[in-house]
Amino acid sequence: MTTDSGLVRDIYAAALGDRPWQDVIGRSAALMGASGSFLFTTYQRESDGGLCVSHGLPEPVVRQFLTEVSTVDLWYQALLRRHGTLKTGFAWQTDGLVPEQEMRRSRMFADYLVPCDIGRNLGVVLNDGLTPGQPLTALCFYRPVRSDPFSQEQRVPLNEIAPHFIEAMEVRHRLGVAVQNPAALALERLSMPVVVLAVDRQILLSNPAADSLFADARLRLVVQGRLRAQEAALNAALEQAIHACSTYRFDARLSRSVRLWGPVGQGVVARLAPPPPSTPRGSRAAAVAFLFREGRSATDVRSLMRSLYQLSTAELDLVDALCAGLTPETVAQQRAVGVATVRTQLRSIFGKTGARRQSDLMRLVFSIAH
Numbered sequence: 001m002t003t004d005s006g007l008v009r010d011i012y013a014a015a016l017g018d019r020p021w022q023d024v025i026g027r028s029a030a031l032m033g034a035s036g037s038f039l040f041t042t043y044q045r046e047s048d049g050g051l052c053v054s055h056g057l058p059e060p061v062v063r064q065f066l067t068e069v070s071t072v073d074l075w076y077q078a079l080l081r082r083h084g085t086l087k088t089g090f091a092w093q094t095d096g097l098v099p100e101q102e103m104r105r106s107r108m109f110a111d112y113l114v115p116c117d118i119g120r121n122l123g124v125v126l127n128d129g130l131t132p133g134q135p136l137t138a139l140c141f142y143r144p145v146r147s148d149p150f151s152q153e154q155r156v157p158l159n160e161i162a163p164h165f166i167e168a169m170e171v172r173h174r175l176g177v178a179v180q181n182p183a184a185l186a187l188e189r190l191s192m193p194v195v196v197l198a199v200d201r202q203i204l205l206s207n208p209a210a211d212s213l214f215a216d217a218r219l220r221l222v223v224q225g226r227l228r229a230q231e232a233a234l235n236a237a238l239e240q241a242i243h244a245c246s247t248y249r250f251d252a253r254l255s256r257s258v259r260l261w262g263p264v265g266q267g268v269v270a271r272l273a274p275p276p277p278s279t280p281r282g283s284r285a286a287a288v289a290f291l292f293r294e295g296r297s298a299t300d301v302r303s304l305m306r307s308l309y310q311l312s313t314a315e316l317d318l319v320d321a322l323c324a325g326l327t328p329e330t331v332a333q334q335r336a337v338g339v340a341t342v343r344t345q346l347r348s349i350f351g352k353t354g355a356r357r358q359s360d361l362m363r364l365v366f367s368i369a370h
Contacts, residue, residue, distance in 0.1 A: 007031075008164050015168035025139065026055040031157040032122060032150065034141035038062055039126075042069055044135040049173075051137065057116050065112050072108045074098050075121055088128045088166060091158060094121040095149045119145030122155065124162045126169045129225060131211070134173050139165055192304075193291035196275055197242055198284045201226040201235070205285075213291060219261050219268060227270065227289065229260045238270065245274045246286035260291070268293055274354055274364055301365065309352045318345055322358065323365055 007027055013019040021039055029037040036056030044050035054062045069076070075094045079086060082097075103109050113119065120143040129136030141158070143150065193210035195203050202225055206214070214222050221228055229235045238258045261268045269292060275285040290304070305311050305319065321331045328346060332339040346358070355361040 007161065011161065011164045011168050012171065015172040021051065021053040022055055025053060028139075028157075028161060029055055029141055031161070032141045032154050034122070034143055034150075035147070036116065036118070036142040038138075038140045038142070040066060040138060042066070042129070042136040042138070050135065057118075057142070061112060061115050072106075072112070074103060074106055074108050085130075086125050086128060088125055088131075089162065090128075091124040091155070091162065092122070093150055093155070113145075116142070117144045118142045120147060120149060122150045122158065124158060124165070126162075126166050130222065134169070135225075137169055195227060195289050195291065196285050197227060197272075197287045197289055199239065199242055199246060199286045201228070201238060201242065202284075203227055210291060213268070221260055221268065221291075227260070229258060234258055234260070238272075241272045242287040245272050245288075266293075305365070309349075311349060311352060315345060315349050315352075318342065319349065319361065319365060323362065 007024070010019050010024050010027075014021045014024045025037040025039050029035070034056075036054065038055075038057060039051055039053045040062075041050040041052075046052055052063060052066060065072070075092075075097055078097045079092055083090070086092075103113075121140055122142075123138055123140035126137040126139055127134045139162075141150075191209060193213045194207050195210050196205040198204055203222065213219070227238065229238055238260075241258055257269055257271045259267050259269050270289040271292065272287045272289050275288045302316055302320070305316060311319065318331060321334075322328075326334075328342045329339055332342045335342070349361065350356065353361060353364055355364055
C-alpha cells in the first residue's frame, strides 16, 4: 500500500471528531498532486450534520457553489448522462468529459472554476444518497486549468483511501445519530424495521432491519431518500398519515397503516406513530413508521413503547391500565398511592412521548398497535 498508514488512521479520527477534516483532505490532496480539495454533502446543511470542508479553495465560493451544485455542475450532469446513478465508491476524472467550448461558455466556468483556478477534477462518491439518513457525499481533488492531467499513478492513492473515507462516513453517521439522542440507539436495537420520517416522506433515520428490507431490489421502497408506496394514491395517504402523527390530530376515518407494496395479506405495510420528542432532527421528524410483512407475528406494543420512548416498567403498567379503561383515580386506588403520584407519573409519560393529554396517549398506543 502506497498510502501513509497514519493518514488512514486520521481519516477515522476525523469521523470521531478527534481530528479536523481539513487536515485530512489537505494531506490527501498532496498524495494526488492536487492544488485543492473539497469534501461536501449535498442537500444537507452543516447545522443538520452536513459537511463543507475545502482545502486550497476560496471558502465563500465553495459555499455558494453548494447552494446550486445540482443545476450548475456540468461535470456532475455529464457523469449522470454517461453512467446513470453514481453509486457509492464511483470514481471519476473529468478530462474530456465536457467539450471545452461548452465548459467555457458555462456559468460554472465563470463563477466557480475561474475564481478557484480549477481545470481538472478527480473525485469519488463517498455515499450515493440512496442510503436512508445519509446524504450524497463527494470528495473532489482539483488542479489548475493549465496543469497536467491526473496520472494513473496518482489515482492509485485515491483507490486506496476511498474505502476508508466511505467507512468513515458511515461511522460518522452512526455516531452522530447516537450522540443526538439515546432514543436513536433504541431504534438501532429493534429487530423490526423502523424509520423516522419527515412530512414529505424523507427518511431521516432507519435502523439496520429497515436497511435490510430496503436492500430487496424487488420492493423499491425508497426512491431519492423517500419512503415510497407502489401507487400515487397510497403515497398521498402516507403523507396524510405522517401529517396526522406530527400534529396528533387524528381523524377517525384516516388509517395510520398504509400498504406500501404487494397484495393484501402478503405485502409490506407501514404503521405510523408520532415520534418521540427527542428523535434526531426533532424539528423535521414527523412520524415513526414500523414496517412489517403481513402474516408475520403481531407487534409487541409494550416492547416498542419501552424502546422508542424509554418508558419504565411502572410507566408501561400505567399505560396498559389506561388503555384498559381505568382512570388515574382507579389506578391510584389499586396501587394504594395518592392520585397526585399517578398524575406525576402520567406527566412523565407525556414528556417522553410528546403527548399533551391522555387522549393523545391513547391515540399513540392505538397507532402502534393497529
